[in-house]
Amino acid sequence: xxxxxxxxxxxxxxxxxxxxxxxxxxxxxxxxxxxxxxxxxxxxxxxxxxxxxxxxxxxxxxxxxxxxxxxxxxxxxxxxxxxxxxxxxxxxxxxxxxxxxxxxxxxxxxxxxxxxxxxxxxxxxxxxxxxxxxxxxxxxxxxxxxxxxxxxxxxxxxxxxxxxxxxxxxxxxxxxxxxxxxxxxxxxxxxxxxxxxxxxxxxxxxxxxxxxxxxxxxxxxxxxxxxxxxxxxxxxxxxxxxxxxxxxxxxxxxxxxxxxxxxxxxxxxxxxxxxxxxxxxxxxxxxxxxxxxxxxxxxxxxxxxxxxxxxxxxxxxxxxxxxxxxxxxxxxxxxxxxxxxxx
Amino acid sequence: xxxxxxxxxxxxxxxxxxxxxxxxxxxxxxxxxxxxxxxxxxxxxxxxxxxxxxxxxxxxxxxxxxxxxxxxxxxxxxxxxxxxxxxxxxxxxxxxxxxxxxxxxxxxxxxxxxxxxxxxxxxxxxxxxxxxxxxxxxxxxxxxxxxxxxxxxxxxxxxxxxxxxxxxxxxxxxxxxxxxxxxxxxxxxxxxxxxxxxxxxxxxxxxxxxxxxxxxxxxxxxxxxxxxxxxxxxxxxxxxxxxxxxxxxxxxxxxxxxxxxxxxxxxxxxxxxxxxxxxxxxxxxxxxxxxxxxxxxxxxxxxxxxxxxxxxxxxxxxxxxxxxxxxxxxxxxxxxxxxxxxx
DNA sequence: GTATACAATGAATACGTATACACAGTGCTG
DNA sequence: CAGCACTGTGTATACGTATTCATTGTATAC
Numbered sequence: 001x002x003x004x005x006x007x008x009x010x011x012x013x014x015x016x017x018x019x020x021x022x023x024x025x026x027x028x029x030x031x032x033x034x035x036x037x038x039x040x041x042x043x044x045x046x047x048x049x050x051x052x053x054x055x056x057x058x059x060x061x062x063x064x065x066x067x068x069x070x071x072x073x074x075x076x077x078x079x080x081x082x083x084x085x086x087x088x089x090x091x092x093x094x095x096x097x098x099x100x101x102x103x104x105x106x107x108x109x110x111x112x113x114x115x116x117x118x119x120x121x122x123x124x125x126x127x128x129x130x131x132x133x134x135x136x137x138x139x140x141x142x143x144x145x146x147x148x149x150x151x152x153x154x155x156x157x158x159x160x161x162x163x164x165x166x167x168x169x170x171x172x173x174x175x176x177x178x179x180x181x182x183x184x185x186x187x188x189x190x191x192x193x194x195x196x197x198x199x200x201x202x203x204x205x206x207x208x209x210x211x212x213x214x215x216x217x218x219x220x221x222x223x224x225x226x227x228x229x230x231x232x233x234x235x236x237x238x239x240x241x242x243x244x245x246x247x248x249x250x251x252x253x254x255x256x257x258x259x260x261x262x263x264x265x266x267x268x269x270x271x272x273x274x275x276x277x278x279x280x281x282x283x284x285x286x287x288x289x290x291x292x293x294x295x296x297x298x299x300x301x302x303x304x305x306x307x308x309x310x311x312x313x314x315x316x317x318x319x320x321x322x323x324x325x326x327x328x329x330x331x332x333x334x335x336x337x338x339x340x341x342x343x
Numbered sequence: 344x345x346x347x348x349x350x351x352x353x354x355x356x357x358x359x360x361x362x363x364x365x366x367x368x369x370x371x372x373x374x375x376x377x378x379x380x381x382x383x384x385x386x387x388x389x390x391x392x393x394x395x396x397x398x399x400x401x402x403x404x405x406x407x408x409x410x411x412x413x414x415x416x417x418x419x420x421x422x423x424x425x426x427x428x429x430x431x432x433x434x435x436x437x438x439x440x441x442x443x444x445x446x447x448x449x450x451x452x453x454x455x456x457x458x459x460x461x462x463x464x465x466x467x468x469x470x471x472x473x474x475x476x477x478x479x480x481x482x483x484x485x486x487x488x489x490x491x492x493x494x495x496x497x498x499x500x501x502x503x504x505x506x507x508x509x510x511x512x513x514x515x516x517x518x519x520x521x522x523x524x525x526x527x528x529x530x531x532x533x534x535x536x537x538x539x540x541x542x543x544x545x546x547x548x549x550x551x552x553x554x555x556x557x558x559x560x561x562x563x564x565x566x567x568x569x570x571x572x573x574x575x576x577x578x579x580x581x582x583x584x585x586x587x588x589x590x591x592x593x594x595x596x597x598x599x600x601x602x603x604x605x606x607x608x609x610x611x612x613x614x615x616x617x618x619x620x621x622x623x624x625x626x627x628x629x630x631x632x633x634x635x636x637x638x639x640x641x642x643x644x645x646x647x648x649x650x651x652x653x654x655x656x657x658x659x660x661x662x663x664x665x666x667x668x669x670x671x672x673x674x675x676x677x678x679x680x681x682x683x684x685x686x
Numbered sequence: 687g688t689a690t691a692c693a694a695t696g697a698a699t700a701c702g703t704a705t706a707c708a709c710a711g712t713g714c715t716g
Numbered sequence: 717c718a719g720c721a722c723t724g725t726g727t728a729t730a731c732g733t734a735t736t737c738a739t740t741g742t743a744t745a746c
Contacts, residue, residue, distance in 0.1 A: 002459065007703065016725080016726085017726045021703095022702095022703060023725090026705095030723070053400045053703090054400055054704090056396050057702085057732070058702080058704045058705085058730080059731090060731085064439070071425055075621060078415045078418075079416050085442045089450065094439055097438050111437075113390070114393075114394065114395040115347065115396065252622065252625060255624050255625035256626050259625050281595075281716055282602050283594065349733085351733090360696045360697075361732090362696065369733095369734070373694065382703080393733070397701090397731070398701095400700095400731090687744090688746105689745085693733105693740100695740080696735095697736105697737085697738075698737080700736100704731095705729085707728080707729095708727075709727095712718100712724105712727100715718105715720080
C-alpha cells in the first residue's frame, strides 16, 4: 500500500465517473440503486475511506471541534474532558485539544483563523484572557462550558454556582454552625466568584456573620490548601466548618488538616465543590456540591451544533442546578445539632 | 469578516502573483528581499493565516498527531495526556484525541485511513485489541507509549516495568517483610504482567515465597481495590506489606484498609506504581515506583517525528528506568527491621 | 556584441473531493 | 409524433495552497 486509493481510482474500477462515486458517498438520492450497490461493493472491497482533508476543503466542514482546556491533571477537568470526548464521539465529531497553559498565544491565534475546526469549546474562560474575545472575533461558532463570562454575547452553559454555594451555606447553618471558614481562589472568573458570593448570601440570610480572619484566598488549589488549613485550624478558636470552592482545594485542606492532626469531621466539617469522582473515595469521603458534568457537556455541545447549523440564532446562556451531595466530611457529629462554639 | 482572505487576495493587494505569496510563506529563498518584505507587511496587515486544510492537502502533512487513550479520569493517564500536550505543542504539532473506550471501532478504522494525522501515539495498547495492528497496517507512523506489545515491529517507549517491580520487591524484602500481598490487574498487557513478574522475581531471588492466598487479581483499579484490601487484611494472618501494580489500585486498597480500620503503614505497608501526583498528597503519602512520564513522552514523540521524516528507519524499542520513590506508606515502623510475623 | 548563466517572478497545474451544469435516455401528454 | 418533465450519469470546475515550468530581465564571459 503506497498511496490510499482515491474516489477516481475506484470510479474507474466500478466503471463509473468520479462524480457518481462521490454521489454514492454523500447519499445523494439521484443515483440508480443498482449503480449504488455496485459502487458500494467496490468501495468496500478496496477498504476505501474518503480523504477527510479534501472533503473538508470542499464542504467547509471538518467535523472537528476545538477544545481549549487547562491542565487535565485536575480531576474535575479530567472528568469534563472525558465527558466532552464521549459526547462528541456520540455525534460523530472529532476533537482537537489545546491546553491554554502550554500553547503559546500565537499558536492559539493562528488556530482560530485556520478554519481547522467547525467550532470551539472553551472550558476555562477567564476575564483576564483574550481567548473568548479572539474566538468570537474569528467568527467560528463558540460555546463557553463550565466557566462563563458575564455579559458576553456568546453561548454559555455553566453550573448554577451561586445556587450551589448558597445550598452549601444553608446546609452548614441549618446544622448549627456559626463559626465558618471560607477558602476561595484568587482566580478571576465568575465561577469562583459566584461560589463565594452564594455562600456568603446563605450565611447573611441566616444572620450568620463570617469573620474576616476565617476567609482565605489561595492560588494553587491543592498545594495552597495545606497552608489555608493550617492557618484556619491553628487559630485559638478555629472554625467548626470550612467550605471551599473546589474539591481539589478541599483535598488540599484535608491533607493540611491531617498533617496537623485535625480530624474531619470531628474537629471540623469540610465541603468542596464539583463532586469529583475522588470525593467519593473513602480517603476523602467529601461532602461536595455536584457539577452536573454530563448535562453541562451535552447541553453545550447541542448548543454548539445548533450554532454551527444556524450561526445567527440568538445567544443562549444556560445555568444548570448543582445539588449538594452529603458525605462523611460533614457527618452527624455531636456538635452538629449543638455546635461546639456555643458550649 | 465574511470569508477569510486567501493568499490570492493578498497577492493582488501586494501586486504580486499568488505563487510569490506562497513562496514567502514557505520561506523559499528564491524571492527578492524587498518583495518579501512588502508581502509580509500585507500579510500582517490583513492578519492572514494560511488555510491549514489546503496546505495539508498539498503537502500531505497535517502537523497533527492522533492520540489514542483510555479514560483520562485515571490520574496517571491524565498526567500522560498533559505531558503529551505539552511536548507536542513545544514542537508545533496539534493533537487529535480519541478515546478507545468511547469511540466505536468503525470510527477508529476510518480515522486510520483518512490521513487526517501525520502519526499516531497509542498509549493503551493491549494484546486483545486490534488497534495497533490496524494502525501499522494503515501505514501511518505509529509509536506505542507506556504500554508496549512484545515482539511487535513498531516503535515503543515504555517504563522498565520489570525492573521497577523488582526494585519494589527487593525493597520490601530488605526491610524484612516475608509475608507479602500482591494485587494485580486482570488486564492483558505486558505492563501489568511485567509489574507482576519483576516483583515475584525479586522475592524469589531473596528466597521469599509468596502465598497463593496473598495474590489477588482485580478488574477495576480503584473500585476493586476495596475488596482486595478487605480480602487480604481480614485473613487470620494478614500480609505485612502489599505491593500493587498501579497507584489507582493502591488508593483503592488504602481506602479499603481504612474502611476496615487497618492502618498504613502501622498494620501494613503499601506500594503503588506510577508515582502519580496524588501519591504525594498527605492523604495517601504513597510509596510508589515512578514512571518517568516526561522522558517517556519526550522520547516517544522524538521517535515519532523521526519516523515521520524517515519511514523506513529501523524500529526502536526503548525502555526507561523506573526509580522507587519512598514515602510514608512504607514508613520505618518497628517491625520493619524485625517483621511482625517472626514474633 | 552575442551567448550563457542566473535571479526573480508569473502562469499553470495538482492535491481529492463535491457539485453545478450539460446531456442522453425514458415515459408521458397533447 | 412532437414536446416536455424527469432520471441518471458524465464533464468540468472550484476549494486554497505548493510547486513545476516557462518567461523575463540582468549580469557575466567569450
